[in-house]
Amino acid sequence: MRLEGMVAVITGGAEGMGRSTAALFAREGASVVVGDINTEQGASLVAEVEAAGGTITFQPCDVSKEAEVAALVATAEDTYGKLDTIFNNAGISQPRTPTCEVTEELFDKVISVNLKGTFFGCKHALPALLRNGGGTIVNNSSVAAFANVGGNVSYASSKGGVMSMTRVIAVEYAERNIRCNAINPGPIDTPMQQRSRAKATDLDAHDKAWRDMIPMKRMGTGDEISEAVLFLASQQSSFVTGIGLLIDGGRVAT
Numbered sequence: 001m002r003l004e005g006m007v008a009v010i011t012g013g014a015e016g017m018g019r020s021t022a023a024l025f026a027r028e029g030a031s032v033v034v035g036d037i038n039t040e041q042g043a044s045l046v047a048e049v050e051a052a053g054g055t056i057t058f059q060p061c062d063v064s065k066e067a068e069v070a071a072l073v074a075t076a077e078d079t080y081g082k083l084d085t086i087f088n089n090a091g092i093s094q095p096r097t098p099t100c101e102v103t104e105e106l107f108d109k110v111i112s113v114n115l116k117g118t119f120f121g122c123k124h125a126l127p128a129l130l131r132n133g134g135g136t137i138v139n140n141s142s143v144a145a146f147a148n149v150g151g152n153v154s155y156a157s158s159k160g161g162v163m164s165m166t167r168v169i170a171v172e173y174a175e176r177n178i179r180c181n182a183i184n185p186g187p188i189d190t191p192m193q194q195r196s197r198a199k200a201t202d203l204d205a206h207d208k209a210w211r212d213m214i215p216m217k218r219m220g221t222g223d224e225i226s227e228a229v230l231f232l233a234s235q236q237s238s239f240v241t242g243i244g245l246l247i248d249g250g251r252v253a254t
């Protein structure tokens with residue numbers, strides 16, 4: 001039980017890597033509060049975790065709305081008495097679009113969820129972590145903060161911003177026992193990737209393009225991400241702050 005007695009908030013936890021992280025955290029003894037816009041999958045996650053003997057609360061939450069993120073953190077403190085860690089994970093992709101064709105509306109939408117949503121998560125978790133005497137923040141950035149994936153200017157900008165935000169918060173709160181780190185996943189086989197695959201006209205070419213980009217010749221799994229998040233969220237990483245942990249099958253090393 002690597003998270004025994006801990007209280008965790010996870011945004012975007014109804015599906016994908018947020019969901020696998022919520023399930024792992026609960027298995028490892030944490031009480032987990034999940035916020036997401038997908039209430040149907042949120043309910044199915046609660047049923048799955050509770051059936052396995054875990055402790056979990058789901059709350060509808062759109063991370064681009066500050067009051068809803070504040071309410072999510074408040075639920076953790078009100079229900080379980082404290083907050084030890086937050087995984088700011090909710091995010092959306094940008095359909096591949098030439099930069100000069102990206103509308104203001106599309107740019108604003110991606111930034112609102114990925115960058116502003118992460119900011120709201122950090123902003124509202126910090127006072128709760130200070131009341132707790134310390135804790136951890138893990139932000140979900142992307143390999144796109146370090147390497148060009150192409151055709152996704154709003155997404156890459158948002159994830160670069162998340163990386164910079166992580167460093168600012170890490171330094172600002174380092175002496176107050178709060179550590180702030182990011183993960184930088186490469187392509188991970190989640191519903192986000194599956195939706196983009198479903199739009200491909202030539203599936204073989206689509207899959208080959210991804211394999212060719214990754215030295216390990218495969219996508220990562222949600223479980224491979226969750227273990228890294230657990231490391232950064234827990235005392236196992238007690239001298240680690242301000243980093244971006246690449247989990248990318250070697251992509252950035254090429």
Ligand SMILES: NC(=O)c1ccc[n+]([C@@H]2O[C@H](COP(=O)([O-])OP(=O)(O)OC[C@H]3O[C@@H](n4cnc5c(N)ncnc54)[C@H](O)[C@@H]3O)[C@@H](O)[C@H]2O)c1
Binds near residue numbers: 014015063064093192
């Ligand atoms: N899948 C990848 O290849 C990949 C790679 C690098 C980074 N990431 C990042 O990892 C994170 C999780 O991605 P995933 O692949 O698991 O995606 P996913 O689409 O499978 O799951 C994302 C979850 O976030 C929720 N969500 C979306 N908008 C939200 C909002 N406004 N408020 C609250 N919840 C919201 C969705 O409902 C969903 O449950 C994202 O930040 C994504 O950008 C993904």
